[in-house]
Amino acid sequence: MNGTTGPLGNRSRHAAFFCYHSVAADGPEYLSIAPEQFERQLGQLQRSGWTTGAxxxxxxxxxxxxxxxxxxxxxxxxxxxxxxxxxxxxxxQYGARAIVFVIPPLVDDGLPLRWPGTEAHCDRFPQVMRSMRWRAVEALAEAGCTIGSHTLTHPRLAGVGDEQLRDELLEARQRISARLGSCTTLAYPYGNWDGRVLAAARDAGYRWAFTVPRDGQLATDPLAIPRIAVDHRDDERRFALKLRPLARRAALSPRRATLLRPLFAAQRAVRR
Known part of the structure; x- marks a missing residue:
């Protein structure tokens, strides 16, 4: 894999990669942010001279x-x-675009987003924890958003066998391509991947794939682009911090806890 100096490493001033899930007035913490919060972030990007990409x-x-x-x-x-x-x-409203990763079998019928780790959320927030249907997915694509794959069943890909790995990646891409004409992007469920998974993603025909590093990620690759999570804690100051290359470098470092502590301490001091 390549080093971290290029824009795909999510550490430069040229590009930043963020991971969202739900935008709802009442949804699970860490998976959902309020609509007004997301709107403020779009306005913040616009005022700060950023554009959005697909x-x-x-x-x-x-x-x-x-x-x-x-x-x-x-x-x-x-x-x-x-x-x-x-x-x-x-x-x-803001002239922005996004990349949205879907799970084709759930899109077929607008099913609950239920897999290990989300059961309690599905029971508590049943109206939030549901998949879009294909007409909604197609509307996003028509508006200029990119629709990518999030596999067939949302497994931890590094832990499945070779045959299931191939099916999860290839069939999901084929099903999205059949509806929309193409599918070249992938987000690894749980951000879980390794070298075998990356090779399988390449073999399945993906050009771009995204991770969510929990313990840092020094190297990058078009099939292992690290993202920074955005959640309910990201007020204007915290989100502004994530726009700074220095903060993203710290967040993606194996020493993230040590490096981020002074950054967020300084942020709390400013609030006071």
Missing amino acids: EAELERLGGGERPDRPVAFLTFDDGYVDNHDVVLPLLQ
Whole structure:
């Protein structure tokens, strides 16, 4: 894999990669932010001179181009129904785009987003924890958003056998391509991946894939682009911090706890 100096490493002033899930007035912590919070972030990006990107911008960055304005990639995992009902109108209001990762079998019938770790959320927030249907996914694509794969069943890919790994990646891409014409992007469920998973993603035909490092990620690759999570704690100051290359470098370092502590301590001091 490559080093971290390029924009795909999520450490430069040229591009930032963020991971969202749900945007709902009442949803699970860490998986959901309020609509007004997301709208403030869109306004903050606009005022700060950022634009937003989708697949075309990925291609340009991957080809070595440097954008005239920094690009924020707003990616959404799982395909929540509010990604269409709430996120899309806000994106259109601000002239923004996103990359949305869906799970085709759940999109077929708008099923609950239920897998190990979300059972309690599905029981408590049944209206939030549901997948979009295909008409909603198609509306996002028509508005300029990129639709990517989040596999068939949301497993931890590093722990499944070779045959299931191939099916999870290839069939999901094929099913999205059959509806929308193409699918070249992937988000690894739980951010879980390793070298075997990356190779399988390449074999399945993906050009771009995204991680969510829990313990840092020094190296990057078009099939292992690290993202920074955005959640309910990200008020204007905290989100502004995540726009800074220095903070993203710290967040993606194996020493993240040590490096981030003084940054957020300084932020709390400013609030006082």
